[in-house]
Amino acid sequence: MIELTDLTKRFPGAERLAVDHLTLTVPEGEVCVLIGPSGCGKTTTMRVINRLIEPDGGTVRVAGRDIMAVDPVELRRSIGYVIQQIGLFPHWSIAQNVATVPRLLEWDEARIARRVDELLALVGMDPAQYRDRFPRELSGGQRQRVGVARALAADPPVMLMDEPFGAIDPITRARLQDEFLNILRSLAKTVVFVTHDIDEALKMGDRIAILRDGALVQYDTPEAILARPANGFVESFVGTDRALKRLALVRADAALEPLVALAHDHAVDSGTSLRDALAFMFATGIDALSVTGAAGTAVGVLTVAGIRRHATTPK
């Protein structure tokens, strides 16, 4: 768990606060996305958590510990850190890069070697093939995989990720987002994730914190932010297509209507998002389709009208 209380930061010479009395709690095992326009304080807030930036006021607790009471170097070794440009060490092999924190923690060599192979496999890279390569020999997506493996090396309970997929092409990005979301969930990491891309935020976040001018505007689940934007700023920030974005977050089996005798020509899987189902229905020119469950049998019906009810903002 990460608790920020009344956090304040002003950079020397700056007129306004970079972080303005921010209070925010990230529950254990959740992904919290910090998002907002440039200069909103999202990166500054993240960098305070591992003391790359020293706060001027307020407290930060990580797993109950006040970070100001911990030596910054020790603190950082207990927090995973991934940045946009990845920052792999070009003069070190992939294995040495992944082993950075375990080496700092003085693990024995055999344990480090085991851990490196384990992590490379976890992020989908064959250890035998990549262990001894150098960063410049890898593609952008592969480097980012190594960057994440390196951050996970000493199994830190908390991870900070600063636009980790910012410099990657859209197709690779979507795949890495899915993979890393699975990894982070399965390892139950508490994550603070900075991005400026609302779609990425909606996809990655258990909760999204929308910041503006250093202050917290809204902190809620993706569903709640789309359904009930706190004000006009949030509304414009999430975009005019927020109704469609909400549909992307809802699975077909959440909007089921009872099966009727009538058979439908088309069917989708129950895990399909309502947005994809709707797109499919528009493309094929139908008003209703069957939804099939895990066993492959129809469990209900999805209609355009039913989807529309889900898209309408509840008052």
Next chain:
Amino acid sequence: MLVEAWQFIVAHPDRFFAALLRHVELSAGALVIAIALAVPAGIAFAAKPRAALAAITLANVGRTLPSLAVLALVMPVLGTGFAPSLFALTLLALPPILINTCTAIRQVDPEIVDAARGMGMSRGQIVRGVEVPIALPVIFAGVRTAAVQVVSGAVLAAYIGGGGLGDFITAGIAMMALPQLFVGAVPATLLSIGTDQLFGRLQKSMTPKGLRA
């Protein structure tokens, strides 16, 4: 002429090898001292932009001074002999090493340094483990420049009584004895070329594998 020079060497091997040894001692000594001073100074200055600028500017001025002028300027203060020559040659070697170290450290990608800090490396660990290894090829290029400059400059040490191969050259000029002049000039030239070659190879072998193109 070269034959006569060779005969001179064969006739006076002690004098020749003593001069050669002195030449190498002067050069190597000056280079080692300069590395010991300029590399840590360059690293320290690199962390402070204003100090870095001042150091580089000063070093650039130092670089433009003619080698003979440096030796001449040292003489009234320190007198003549081995120590003043060593001092002057060290001064000659400092600028290229200082400039290259300072510039190379400053050119290390800030994202890499940020990642190193963010993962919990101490300042010393970042300098030793990340900044210096990445900067090493450029630092070593400065050492190579300095080495060649010192080996060439050491010829001039003869003017302030520092000895070395320059002794044969000054004597040869003074007495219009061309063979003796060659005894100094040819080995001094070969030594310079050899130094450049040697340091060029060292530079390659010192470049970390991941940074080789």
